[in-house]
Structure formats: structure tokens, C-alpha cells
Amino acid sequence: MNSSFDSLHRATRGTRGVVVACLLAVLCTALLAGCADVHAYQRGRLAHASMDPGYAASVGQEHVEAVHEGATGGHVGATSGCGCN
Amino acid sequence: MRANKLGLLLGGLALVMFLGGSARADDSHHGTTIVHTKAETSTYADSDAVAVVSPGVEASIEDPLSGWSVTGTYMVDIVSAASVDIVSTASPHWSEVRHAATLSAKYKPHLFGGGVSAAISREPDYLSLSAGGNVSLELDDKNVVPLLGYSYTHNTAGRKTTPFSVYSHVYSTHTINGALELVLDPSTLVTFVSDVILERGNQSKPYRYVPLFAQDVAPSVPLGATGDLVNQLRLPGKIIENLPLSRNRFALTARLAQRLSASTFIVSERGYVDDWGQKASTTDMRFVVDVGKRFFLWPHLRLDVQSAVSFWKRAYIGQLGPGGLVNVPALRTGDRELGPLLTTTFGGGFRWNIGPSLRPADVGLVFLAEGAETNYRDALFIKNRLSGFSALELEATFQ
Numbered sequence: 030m031n032s033s034f035d036s037l038h039r040a041t042r043g044t045r046g047v048v049v050a051c052l053l054a055v056l057c058t059a060l061l062a063g064c065a066d067v068h069a070y071q072r073g074r075l076a077h078a079s080m081d082p083g084y085a086a087s088v089g090q091e092h093v094e095a096v097h098e099g100a101t102g103g104h105v106g107a108t109s110g111c112g113c114n
Numbered sequence: 115m116r117a118n119k120l121g122l123l124l125g126g127l128a129l130v131m132f133l134g135g136s137a138r139a140d141d142s143h144h145g146t147t148i149v150h151t152k153a154e155t156s157t158y159a160d161s162d163a164v165a166v167v168s169p170g171v172e173a174s175i176e177d178p179l180s181g182w183s184v185t186g187t188y189m190v191d192i193v194s195a196a197s198v199d200i201v202s203t204a205s206p207h208w209s210e211v212r213h214a215a216t217l218s219a220k221y222k223p224h225l226f227g228g229g230v231s232a233a234i235s236r237e238p239d240y241l242s243l244s245a246g247g248n249v250s251l252e253l254d255d256k257n258v259v260p261l262l263g264y265s266y267t268h269n270t271a272g273r274k275t276t277p278f279s280v281y282s283h284v285y286s287t288h289t290i291n292g293a294l295e296l297v298l299d300p301s302t303l304v305t306f307v308s309d310v311i312l313e314r315g316n317q318s319k320p321y322r323y324v325p326l327f328a329q330d331v332a333p334s335v336p337l338g339a340t341g342d343l344v345n346q347l348r349l350p351g352k353i354i355e356n357l358p359l360s361r362n363r364f365a366l367t368a369r370l371a372q373r374l375s376a377s378t379f380i381v382s383e384r385g386y387v388d389d390w391g392q393k394a395s396t397t398d399m400r401f402v403v404d405v406g407k408r409f410f411l412w413p414h415l416r417l418d419v420q421s422a423v424s425f426w427k428r429a430y431i432g433q434l435g436p437g438g439l440v441n442v443p444a445l446r447t448g449d450r451e452l453g454p455l456l457t458t459t460f461g462g463g464f465r466w467n468i469g470p471s472l473r474p475a476d477v478g479l480v481f482l483a484e485g486a487e488t489n490y491r492d493a494l495f496i497k498n499r500l501s502g503f504s505a506l507e508l509e510a511t512f513q
Contacts, residue, residue, distance in 0.1 A: 067257055067297045074301040074373035078475065079402040082305075082369065085380070085412050085463060087482055087505040088189060089156030089168045094459075097488060097501075098418045099451045100386035100394035102309035102365025 146179045148513040154189075156482075160501035163196040163207075181222040188215045198495040199322070199448065202341030210274075212237040225252045231265070239274045239320075242267060248291065256297070263291035273320050285315025302372045311363040322355040324446045325494070326432030326439060335429035338490070338497035349432050351439045355447050358425075363388040378402040391424030392452065408467040408474050414484065416459040423452045428492045450493045459486040461503070469511075480507040 067075070078084055095101065151173045158166040170189030176182065191214070196207035218231035228249040235242040246265025253259065267289070272282040290310040298304055325348040327335060335347060369382040379401050386394040395418070402412040425445035433441035461484025469476035482505040489498045 066255055067300050068255070071300040072297075075297065075303055077373050077378065079378035079380075079410065080303060080371045080373055082371075085400050085402055085414065085465075085482075087154055087156060087480070087507060088170060088172075088187065089154065089158070089505050090482060090484070090503060092168070092191075093158055093501075093503050094416070094418075097451070097457050097486065098394065098396065099392055099420045099455075100365065100384065100396060100418070101311060101363060102386060103307050103367035103369075103382070103384050103396075 146177050148176050148178065148511060150174045150176070150509070150511050152507055152509045154505055154507040156503065156505035158501065158503050160499050162198060162496060162499050165194045167192045181224070181227065182220065184217075184219045186215070186217050188213075190214070198341055202344060202495060210237055212240075222250070226250075227252075233267075239272050241270045241278070244268070244287075246289070258297075259295040261291070261293040261295070263289075263293070265289045265291075269315075269317070271317070271320060281320070283316040283318065283320065285313060285317045287314075288312040301374065302370070305367075305369045305371075307365075307367040307369070309363070309365040309367075311361075311365070313361040313363065314359070316357070316359060317361075318355045318357045318447075319449070320354070322448050323352045324355055324430055324448045325349075326351075326353060326442060327429045328434070329431050332427075332429040332431045335494070337428065337492065339494050341495060344494055349434050349439060351434075353432070353439060353442055353446070355449070356445060357447060358390065358445060361388055361390055376404040386420075388423075390452070392421060394418065394420035410465045410467075411462070412464070413462040414460070414482075416457075416486075418455075418457040418459075420455055422454045422492065423447070426453050426492070428453075428494060448494070450490050450496075453493050454491040455488055455493075456491070457486055457488040459484055461485060463505075473511075476511040476513075478507075478509040480509065481505070 074080075091104075152171065154168075154170045154172070156166075156168045156170075158164070158168070168189055168191045170187065172185065172187040174183055174185035176184075191212040192209070193212065194207070194209045200206075200208065212235060214233070214235040216231060216233040218229060220229035221227060226249070228247065230247045231245070233242075233244040244265055244267040246263060248261055248263030250259055250261040265288075267287040269285050269287070270278055270282050271285075272278045288311070291307060293305060293307045295303065295305045325344050327348055331347050335344070339347070363386070365384055365386045367382060367384040369380070371378065371380045380399070382396075382398045384394075384396040384398075386392070386396070396416070397418075398414075398416045400412050400414050402410055405411050425443070426447065427443070430443050430446050432439050432443070435441075461482065463480060463482035466479045467474040467477070468479060482503070484503045486501045486503070487498060488501070490496060
């Protein structure tokens with residue numbers, strides 16, 4: 030168990046640079062592509078309910094994730110904490 | 115028994131909100147006001163003897179033409195715990211109720227908009243109050259939307275049977291968000307969220323005791339050592355957790371959502387670092403498949419891997435003097451979420467739109483079920499934790 034975790038942890042650390050590079054590449058691509066016009070009549074798919082961040086998630090699920098994980102972030106707005114950890 | 119009564123009370127409250135929403139919808143039938151209501155009950159249980167039932171309700175009113183909306187939520191956590199941390203300190207099983215509520219409002223009449231929100235969370239030994247706001251601006255014909263937000267949270271932690279005025283810790287949190295939403299093409303949306311979270315004050319848990327070991331014993335304390343073994347090896351006496359009085363946390367999240375002809379792919383990646391030395395990567399994926407016009411099904415995968423904070427030790431070293439413990443480590447914790455771990459979550463859910471034929475999405479039934487395994491790489495008491503989560507939601511929209 031421990032050795033398999035170590036392997037995974039090492040592999041994750043090894044790919045961290047790749048992930049960061051990919052994120053930066055996506056960011057640059059997005060910034061450039063964001064200049065392209067998508068008109069109102071072309072937004073049917075973008076307006077689909079499943080594109081909303083909260084569509085397939087629940088408040089309880091986000092709370093469980095917040096308690097299980099040491100990291101935080103990714104949401105916008107005021108949320109109160111708890112003494113759960 | 116008390117928890118059951120509370121559950122019934124909340125069930126009644128959910129019903130009242132639904133009926134109330136229906137009545138308001140009749141009043142606003144000829145206007146542009148839309149009322150959304152939602153009732154949710156989630157359950158959680160894990161192999162560390164923790165069980166939680168969380169009923170909750172949500173209601174919102176919006177006027178899409180004017181650009182305003184108001185949303186309120188209320189949720190209760192009914193927690194029952196007999197985890198290894200409790201058992202190992204010879205403490206009895208406990209149960210607790212947490213109440214959490216939020217209220218938010220948004221106004222976006224044209225290109226420029228803003229929102230405010232407030233939240234409260236109350237437990238017998240913990241009170242958290244939060245308020246914040248954000249502003250956003252639509253640029254380039256709504257293809258680029260930057261957002262800037264700030265929120266402040268005031269937390270008070272105490273002991274269950276002692277008033278806060280007698281004993282409590284206070285810490286505050288300043289959260290600054292910057293987000294950028296970009297339309298890549300007619301079916302693809304990318305969102306970046308950056309968070310700067312500044313925590314100030316004492317956030318050590320008043321109940322969390324950290325076992326100390328003699329210098330020659332500490333290296334031999336095994337991963338996942340049982341409570342009995344820890345009690346056998348540790349030094350006598352109890353010492354409470356002590357964390358640094360400030361923490362600066364930084365996160366960058368990228369989310370890609372793409373709507374295909376009959377499915378939606380959503381992936382997000384969050385990178386996280388803080389000045390306690392913790393680093394984490396969280397990857398989350400969902401693939402929503404349209405199974406007909408009324409039924410949507412999705413698998414969900416989430417992978418969270420994190421390193422330990424710099425002062426993390428599986429076995430902290432102490433020194434015993436004639437009068438008890440002396441020379442203890444200044445910073446110490448038993449919070450396993452501050453140690454190295456890997457959590458893999460897999461599950462899924464469905465949404466069944468059961469509204470009238472003209473607007474089937476006006477009434478929806480949502481069900482989620484997930485299982486997670488957390489591997490603790492360097493912790494006492496347990497090596498891993500299995501957990502299960504489920505949620506059932508009923509949503510209704512009136513317009």
C-alpha cells in the first residue's frame with residue numbers, strides 16, 4: 030500500500046510540471062481564442078443547463094470535499110467555515 | 115431523538131418552502147419573476163465511524179429582464195462520531211448538530227454587475243460568520259467576463275459546554291477571488307479562478323490532543339499505529355494541538371466545459387500551495403450524457419493528492435521531566451488533512467426532469483452517489499478511510 034502510494038506520489042510530482050505547462054498553454058490559447066466573436070444566436074450550447082458549475086454537484090458534496098481535502102479554493106462568494114476537520 | 119425531531123422539522127420547512135414558492139409563482143405568473151426552490155438531503159458515512167445526515171433547502175427569486183436575483187439556503191449537519199481520534203483519548207461517542215445558512219443577492223442590469231453574500235454556520239462549539247461581494251464586467255460581446263471578489267470570515271471556536279466568553283479561539287479569513295470566464299467557441303467555456311486566502315488567528319482545535327513520544331521510540335511508531343499501541347508507546351500526559359497563528363493560502367483553478375451534441379464534458383484542475391508548506395493538486399471530471407430529453411446521467415471522478423505541512427510529524431518527540439512533559443515541539447498537529455494523503459472519489463448521478471411537457475426542466479429530481487478512499491501516507495491510528503456519500507434533490511421552478 031505504502032510503496033504503491035509512493036509510486037503514485039512520485040508520478041504525480043513528476044507530472045506536476047507538465048500539468049502547470051498545460052494549464053499555461055490552455056490559458057494562453059484561451060486568451061487568444063477569447064477574442065473570437067461568438068454571437069448571441071450561437072450560444073445555444075453554452076446556455077445548456079449542464080454547462081453550469083453547480084449542475085451535477087450538490088452543496089453536501091462540496092462540503093464533504095472541503096472536509097476531506099487540505100486544499101481550498103475554486104469557488105467565488107462568501108461561505109462560512111466549520112469546525113469539521 | 116433530538117436529531118430525528120430536527121429532521122422532521124426541516125422536512126416540514128422544505129415542504130413549506132415548496133408550497134410558498136408555488137404560491138409566489140402564481141402571484142408572479144404575468145410578470146418576469148422566476149422562483150426556484152430546491153430541497154436536498156445528503157448522507158455520509160465512513161469507515162472511521164463518522165455518519166452525517168444533512169437536510170437542506172434553497173430558494174431563489176430572479177428577474178432575468180431586470181438582472182436581479184436573491185438566493186437563500188439553509189442546511190443542517192447532524193453528525194454522529196466515534197472516530198479513532200475520539201476512542202483513542204477514551205472519550206465517549208458524540209453527536210452534534212450544525213446549522214448553516216447563506217443569503218446572497220446579485221444585480222447585473224447590463225454589462226456591469228455585482229453581488230453580495232453572507233453566510234453563518236453554528237455548532238455548539240463553533241461559530242462562523244462570513245460576508246462578501248464581487249463585481250463582474252462583460253467584455254467583447256460577452257466572450258470575456260472578468261470577476262473580482264472579496265469575502266471576510268470571522269470564526270470562533272470553543273468547547274461544547276463552555277461559553278465563548280469563558281473560553282474561545284478566534285481567527286479570521288480574508289478571501290480575494292479573481293475569475294476570468296472565456297468563451298472559446300460556440301460550445302466551449304473556460305473559467306480560471308485564482309484565490310488568495312489569508313487566515314489570521316488561532317485555529318488549533320481545543321479537543322485535539324497530540325501524543326508525544328520519547329526520542330528513541332518515535333522512529334519505531336508504525337504508520338497507522340492503533341490507539342492501543344499509541345497509548346502503550348507514548349509519553350504520559352496530554353498536550354493540545356498548536357498551529358501557526360497565520361496561514362497564507364493560494365489556489366489557481368482552471369475549468370473547461372464543453373457541450374457536445376448530446377453530452378457535456380467538464381474537467382477542472384486546482385493547484386494549491388500555502389506558506390505552511392502544503393501543496394495539493396485536485397482534478398475533477400464529469401461527463402454528462404443526455405439519455406433522452408428528460409434524463410441525464412453522469413459519472414464523476416475526483417483525484418486529490420497533497421503533501422504535508424512543514425511541521426507535520428507522524429510521531430512528535432517530547433521530553434519528560436520530573437514535573438511532567440517538558441521540551442515539547444512548538445508546532446504540532448494531529449489533523450490528518452494537514453498530512454500527506456491521496457483521495458480518490460468515484461461515483462455519479464442522474465437528473466430526471468419530470469416537469470410538464472412544455473417545460474420538463476421546471477421540476478427535476480437529482481440523485482448523486484459516490485464512494486471515496488483516502489490513503490493516509492504518514493498518520494497515526496488509520497492508514498485509509500472508505501467513505502460513501504449520497505444526495506437526493508428535488509428542484510422546482512415557477513415562472
